[in-house]
Amino acid sequence: MNRREFSVSTAAALGGAGSLLAASAQAQGQPVEGTNYVRLAQPAPVSAPAGKVEVVEFFWYGCPHCFHFEPFLESWAAKLPAEVAFRRIPVAFRERPFGIHQQLYFTIEAMGLMASLHPRVFKALHEERQRLDTPEAIGEFVARHGVDRARFMDVFSSFAIQTKCRQARSLTDAYRIDGVPAIGVAGRFYTSISLNGTPARTLATTDHLIQLSRRPA
Template structure:
C-alpha cells in the first residue's frame, strides 16, 4: 500500500485483501532477483543499528495496512528461522499524523513492555478481521486492558519522552530508505524490496534472502 492508497482509503482501515502486482518474469523463471525490478539499491546508505557482524533487515509497516496484515504470517515464519548473522526488526511508519503516529506508539509500547509476541498479531487481527477501529488512545487502551495489559503501565510508556524519540527515529529511518509504501523491507541500509516489487510474500522473502547474501559476500 502506497501513500496515495493511504490517503484514498484513510477511513477503510478494516479493508481486507492484498492487491498484488504482476509476478516479475525473472522470478517466474527461477532466475535471481533483478535490480530495479525486484529490489532497489539506495543511492545513499541509510543508518544501520544492528551490532557489528550482523546484517540488518527492517520491515516498514502500518497496523492499518491490509497488505501488511496479509504479509505478516509469512514474515514472522521467516524471521523465526534467521541465521545467526541476521538481525531483524520492525519499524512502524507514519505517512501523516493520525492514526499513524498512534499506531507507531502502540507498537513501540508493546515492544517496550515485552508484549509483541502475544499481542502483535492480535492487534492486526482486531483491526482487519474483527473490524475494530483502534485509531484513538482510548480505543487502543480499552482493547489492551481486555487483553490483560496493565492500563497505567501502558499509558506511562505510551506517553513517555522516550516514546517521542522512538517516533522521531522511525520517521528518520523511513525517510532515509525513501519509504512511500508498505510493507517494505530494508536490508543493511543498502537496498529495499517489497511485495509490490515481487508479486507474492514468498518471492519477496526470497529476494530478501538474496540481498542478505549479497551483503554477506560484500557485493
C-alpha cells in the same frame, strides 16, 4: 495503501553487457536489481552490531497487505541465522492514524508484549473491525487483553517512545519508503511485495539481498 512506483529503465541504464546479465539472472530465477529490488543511492543508517546484517520490515498496522504478509514474515524470521538482525519499523506517513499506531507498536515492544499483543492488534483492525485510532480506544483494547491500562498508557506517552517514533520516521525517510510492506536490508537495499508479486518471492529476494550484503559495498 499507496505503494512505491518505480520508473526504472534497467536496460538503458545497464547497457548491453548489463542487460545480458539481467536477462541471465531472470532466466535463472534470480532477483534482478531495478526489477525485484532497488539499491539505495545513499546508504541508510543501521543499528545492528558489526558482523550482523540488519533487515528491517516497514509496516503499518492498518495496512491489509501488511496483515496478509505477517504470517509469512513470522515464519521466515523464526528461521533466520544468528548473523541476521531483524526488526520492525512502523511507518507514520501522517499523524493520524499512522502516528498513534507507531506509538502503539513501540509500547508493545518496550513492554515485552510482542507475542501476546502484536498479532491481536492486526486481528482487531482487520478481522474485528475495531478502531484503534485514539489513546482511549487503545487503553480499552489493552485492558481487555489483561494488560495494566495505566502502566501501558504511561509508557505509550513517554519520552522514550516519542524518541523511538522520531527515529523510525528518520529511518523511513532514509530508505525513501512510501508504501508498505517493505523490507530494507543492511541500509543498502530495498524490496517489497509490489516489486515481487507475492510474499514468498519477496522473502526470497530478501534472502538474496542478505547474501549480497555480506559482500563489500
